[in-house]
Amino acid sequence: MLYIVSTPIWNLEDITYRAVRILKEVDYIVCEDTRTSWVLLKAYDIKNNLLNFHAHSDDSKIKKILDLLKEWKNIALISDAWTPWISDPAYNLVRKAIEENIQVCPIPWASAVLSAIVWSWMHMHDFRFIWFLPVKKWRQTLLKELEKKDYTVVIYESVHRILKTLEDLEKTFWKDHKIVVARELTKKFEEFKRDTIEECRIYFWKQNLKWEFVIVF
Incomplete structure (x- = not known):
């Protein structure tokens, strides 16, 4: 399962209980910038495996993430702020996951x-x-x-x-x-x-x- 998790715009309190639970339970968290995401994860005591995925990531990084999903790993995709896919490089990853018939689940919030x-x-x-x-x-x-x-x-x-x-x-x-x-x-x-x-x-x-x-x- 690939979870598309919305994160706060700036205020760290603007996140749902569900989003925090998902980020704690998944096998991996794919983030745009691990340094930025670490601030949020630390605030909610979320300790997990982080994978970096940004605008300059090539197809090999997408393949690595898709391979993990095909191995039945649960992955949460987050961006530096707001919802992945709207204003960051997540589009190609999500599109490929859908094409591969991988289940995608949005976890909405801040807009x-x-x-x-x-x-x-x-x-x-x-x-x-x-x-x-x-x-x-x-x-x-x-x-x-x-x-x-x-x-x-x-x-x-x-x-x-x-x-x-x-x-x-x-x-x-x-x-x-x-x-x-x-x-x-x-x-x-x-x-x-x-x-x-x-x-x-x-x-x-x-x-x-x-x-x-x-x-x-």
Whole structure:
């Protein structure tokens, strides 16, 4: 069995009893960075065999993990934060496991997307999660498509591109268009800024920017 285990965004308390139990009971834990994962595992006294799997892992590492699963070993897959497969290199591993008819079980919990939408007060019945906007290719095409949207959109953005993205959104929509920008979710200085695109851009231009952002519009 391959368990896809969601881990906290930042606050170590945001993990389920079930997730902790699974991490203690499996034969191996596959993690993106053993140094990062060790902080969480130590906090919950989880002592287990760790296997490293990251963006630069080759097919031989995938084969090794699949071979263990075929030997009826139970493996938990975790990322540095949030849910594996959504925003990390786990996609190929999970896809291969499914193709090999290996049972996959998701263990859900923390979600930056849902946290931001809930606080935004925007419609949740129909929303689109884009992850990160393209840096160059297709960026303007996608923004033009979103200009005609009649649903809520959620995107992630890095600290290095947040101001550029807010500028592009301001050019695409009218400057008084309301958005929500969230940062440092679940951390001590968690912040949600609900305002016009123009005011959000001006506000964050004056800030000491850190960490990743979630934008809802």
